[in-house]
Amino acid sequence: MTNTTEKYSPEQVLEIFKEQHRLCSSLDPEADPWAEIKAEMTIREWRWARDLLGWKELSEFLNKEFRIEIPENVWYDKLEPAKKRKLIEVCTLIANHAKKDNYQPKKLFGQPCLKASVFLTIKKNLENKGINVSELRPSSSLTEYMDKYFSPVLEEITLTGTKPIDKIEILRIRKKGFWKIFNFLDWENSELLIGDIKTFRDLVEKIIIEKEKNKA
Template structure:
């Protein structure tokens, strides 16, 4: 994966997540010249050590704390170019290759398999996920994980339009009950099932 593709992943995550996080700043435009401080403000990111661990796990890098510190600090000076170049050099996460079905190569089968595998690695029970499974229940429970894996597989190409939350229940109490974990649903546009999601990712990948 190139540094430019990695940057696009971060940009797309910012586009999707920042409107949902009151601590994030959706007005910031990320680029290779953005500092780590800019990136943190844009996306409400963890301090450097937590961020390093999350990135290291996601991109399968096995980098040391010292290496990450040199890339992420000082945060007012280090840039996304430093981060993306480092990930591009160290990442061991392999590209998706089409699998053979009935003697023909099938990219959609490979993407679906990779999506399930990646979600499973994030401790999500994927045993009941089939191509025809509705995606909404998983979005409601695992929005962050699905955004992370979808943007990775699509290399930051647009798959979802947005996630504008809607209250699932009407009434004043439901409006003010911010502690209800089952409070919101997230409309997904034309992406209704995991088959739809898979095909959108394939479309994004084949448009490279």
């Protein structure tokens, strides 16, 4: 696969945090769906808006999410004291270390295919996060994978820098609490709704459309 990587900008990282808040805050009763995620908000304000854990657990999560290895002491300096440190500092730190996928068309039956490149990259990234992707195909149900692996799947979608999902809704959810880093849910007796995107093929097509819009 002829996929390459490039750097994020701090502004692009901030947009990822905004999108994650937009999609997930309404799923967590401890989060604030009305909060505005902005560069100059404090880390404490960000954590309250997203219902995030303390600096150590948060730093471990961000390392895993962005596929980076920033030392604990460096994270501490950017996340504490939480009432003084700004979110833009975290965005800048991540931007200095993380790399985003820059999809190049993969040859399929002798023809360049951007869809294949996007799909295979997402599949590879999910596998690297410990997800069993042996049965994952373009025709696979996105909802079923999000039911099982909500956080890593949503991470990989938002890390593309696009906004392919209009809204995420949960029906018939049993209120037994939430994991506080990325709104991990107890999916038993619940139904996940993600709009008109049914399969990974639908997701890939929407990501490509969104990327073309961003170039315009």
